[in-house]
Amino acid sequence: MNKNINKQLLHDLPVTISLLFLTTGLSFFLFFFISKNPANIILFFIIGIITVARYTTGYFYGIIASSLSIIIINFFFTYPYFKLDFSFQDYPFTFICMMALSSVTSAATTHLKQQTEILAFHEKQLLEAEKEKMRANLLRAVSHDFRTPLTSILGSISSIESEELVLDSPECQELIHNIHDDASWLLSMVENLLSITRIQTGDSKLNTCPEIVDEVVAESVTRLQKRFPDTAIHVTVPSEILMVPMDAMLIEQVLLNLLENAITHSGSSKPVELIVENQPKDICFRVIDYGIGLQENQLGHLFDGTYSDGSSSDNRKGMGIGLSICQTIITAHHGTITAQNHPEGAEFLFTLPKEEVYA
Numbered sequence: 001m002n003k004n005i006n007k008q009l010l011h012d013l014p015v016t017i018s019l020l021f022l023t024t025g026l027s028f029f030l031f032f033f034i035s036k037n038p039a040n041i042i043l044f045f046i047i048g049i050i051t052v053a054r055y056t057t058g059y060f061y062g063i064i065a066s067s068l069s070i071i072i073i074n075f076f077f078t079y080p081y082f083k084l085d086f087s088f089q090d091y092p093f094t095f096i097c098m099m100a101l102s103s104v105t106s107a108a109t110t111h112l113k114q115q116t117e118i119l120a121f122h123e124k125q126l127l128e129a130e131k132e133k134m135r136a137n138l139l140r141a142v143s144h145d146f147r148t149p150l151t152s153i154l155g156s157i158s159s160i161e162s163e164e165l166v167l168d169s170p171e172c173q174e175l176i177h178n179i180h181d182d183a184s185w186l187l188s189m190v191e192n193l194l195s196i197t198r199i200q201t202g203d204s205k206l207n208t209c210p211e212i213v214d215e216v217v218a219e220s221v222t223r224l225q226k227r228f229p230d231t232a233i234h235v236t237v238p239s240e241i242l243m244v245p246m247d248a249m250l251i252e253q254v255l256l257n258l259l260e261n262a263i264t265h266s267g268s269s270k271p272v273e274l275i276v277e278n279q280p281k282d283i284c285f286r287v288i289d290y291g292i293g294l295q296e297n298q299l300g301h302l303f304d305g306t307y308s309d310g311s312s313s314d315n316r317k318g319m320g321i322g323l324s325i326c327q328t329i330i331t332a333h334h335g336t337i338t339a340q341n342h343p344e345g346a347e348f349l350f351t352l353p354k355e356e357v358y359a
Contacts, residue, residue, distance in 0.1 A: 012056040016065055019055075023048030024072055036201055044186045045069040053105035057113070062105060149182035156182075182229060191253065193325075208279040208333070208356065211251075213276060213283060220255035221274070225262075231263050232271035238278045245356045250329045257322040258287040258348045266291025266345060282335070282351040290345040301338050303327040326350070 007276035027044045034040075049069055053062035075084055156175040204345035214237055221233055255274070262272040277284040294302070303323050323339075330337040330350045 003020045006056055012061050015055050016061045017051050019052050019066060020065060021050050023069075023274045024076070027072075027077065036077075038073065038078055041073055045073060050105050054109050059113075060108060062103065142269075146186070149185050152182045153179050207244045208247050210243040211246050211248045213244055214236065216248050216251055217255065217274065217276060219248075220259070223252070224256055224259050227260070228263055233259065234271050234273045234331070236273070237276040240278070242276070242278060242283055244283050244352050244354060246333060246352055247329075249350070251333070254329050254350065255285070255287075256328045257326050258350075260321060262287055262289035262291075262346070262348075268292070268345065281352070281355075283352055284349060284351050288342070288345065289347075293341040293346045294339060296341065299339065303337065 002325045023045055027041050030040060030044060043063065049062060049065045054066040056062065069082065075082060160172060160175055217235060217237060221235060224233070225231065259272060259274065266272075266289035268289060270290040273286070273288040275286040275288065303326070327337050330352075333351045333352055335350055337348070339346065339348045341347075
């Protein structure tokens with residue numbers, strides 16, 4: 001408590017003194033070079049008092065500024081000069097008016113500050129509630145999406161153990177292949193969670209630097225084709241060299257997530273398109289598939305970790321957590337990410353600003 005009072009004192013006292021000095025200096029300039037009318041000087045000091053009341057806390061400093069202003073006006077700017085003389089009949093009225101003005105201004109600004117603090121507190125509560133909701137959605141999505149491949153791995157291992165299959169038999173090779181696929185998918189999920197951790201730890205700032213877009217895209221496609229060697233991806237990028245401030249590893253993770261979703265959830269064997277467009281202020285990345293599209297009634301939940309494509313969790317792994325992580329990464333880069341259906345499938349689009357954006 002005492003620390004806050006001392007901090008407020010160190011702010012309010014210098015502000016009051018500085019504004020009174022500034023007002024007095026401007027009044028001297030007005031007095032010697034423009035007009036010696038005391039009414040004009042008083043107007044100058046009224047502005048100074050209002051400013052003091054606005055930028056200090058409570059009523060005390062506004063009242064002190066009013067009292068000192070009356071003394072300064074009397075001593076420097078009314079006859080006899082450089083002498084205090086309160087014998088004029090108008091001084092009590094002037095003093096009361098300036099005190100009232102200071103009190104009203106202080107009350108108004110104090111009320112405004114209190115309302116601002118209340119609004120800031122409520123906004124903070126809403127933000128925390130939203131974060132808690134996102135954590136719950138993420139945890140639910142993680143639990144759901146991890147359960148499916150783990151169940152499949154355990155089932156495959158049980159089959160190998162119980163049936164005593166020969167390692168070279170087709171049945172055993174198929175089970176091993178399924179275990180490999182599920183383990184690879186789990187590894188991808190862990191990479192996603194590590195990406196989130198990189199953003200949400202510390203002060204949540206990214207280590208961005210200018211990166212060549214072509215290289216980031218090429219690295220993402222190369223990594224994806226190692227997982228899906230038989231998948232065709234058509235890449236279209238501008239002919240000019242594009243440099244964008246980004247965390248390259250995180251953006252590669254976004255591209256991997258979107259491309260993998262397009263391959264595994266589109267229900268189509270047609271090639272996936274990755275198109276990069278050079279826009280005036282942003283670089284736009286479009287991932288387009290030609291398959292079954294997205295559930296229209298769940299488009300609003302695509303990026304909150306709760307999206308379901310309506311298929312059985314035993315047959316296909318969900319995409320919710322990956323899209324939630326994509327949104328977190330793109331938002332941290334001050335970009336936008338959206339999704340929509342087109343006549344032949346689905347399209348995911350995200351943008352990155354060309355210039356560094358400071359929060």
